[in-house]
Amino acid sequence: MYSEKVMDHFQNPRNMGEIEDASGVGTVGNAKCGDIMRIFLDIDEDGIIRDVKFKTFGCGAAVATSSMATELVKGKSIREALQVTNKAVMEALDGLPPVKVHCSLLAEEAIHAALWDYAEKNGITIEGLEKPKSDISEHEEEIVY
Numbered sequence: 656m657y658s659e660k661v662m663d664h665f666q667n668p669r670n671m672g673e674i675e676d677a678s679g680v681g682t683v684g685n686a687k688c689g690d691i692m693r694i695f696l697d698i699d700e701d702g703i704i705r706d707v708k709f710k711t712f713g714c715g716a717a718v719a720t721s722s723m724a725t726e727l728v729k730g731k732s733i734r735e736a737l738q739v740t741n742k743a744v745m746e747a748l749d750g751l752p753p754v755k756v757h758c759s760l761l762a763e764e765a766i767h768a769a770l771w772d773y774a775e776k777n778g779i780t781i782e783g784l785e786k787p788k789s790d791i792s793e794h795e796e797e798i799v800y
């Protein structure tokens with residue numbers, strides 16, 4: 656049911672934890688399952704994501720997708736981080752069962768929320784970044800399985 660990569664990231668999650676004095680912090684939840692994700696970003700003056708950590712009260716698929724998502728945005732620019740969609744994360748994990756696709760949205764939305772927080776704190780606008788949702792189940796219907 657789950658790929659080896661999903662099992663690996665679930666059993667050995669990368670970048671779990673938190674960053675003190677993070678440049679941006681984003682928290683999102685899914686009202687349907689009650690799971691919550693928080694992402695911490697450390698962004699340097701050149702706009703490069705130097706470090707990223709996540710904390711979750713979520714299912715195994717949420718842990719695995721967040722672990723992979725943090726690996727994909729680490730060391731990247733803000734613009735590159737915006738390209739890390741839940742689809743890209745799922746591809747990097749060799750797929751997820753259809754009923755677990757919504758779990759991968761937690762990581763994507765939490766990264767966007769953390770970038771939004773960073774932009775607000777610094778009084779800047781990040782092109783292509785929309786105001787994050789606090790509840791991802793609002794747009795689950797839009798997901799194409």
Ligand code: FES
Nearest residue numbers: 688690714717758
């Ligand atoms: Fe809620 Fe996976 S079941 S995030």
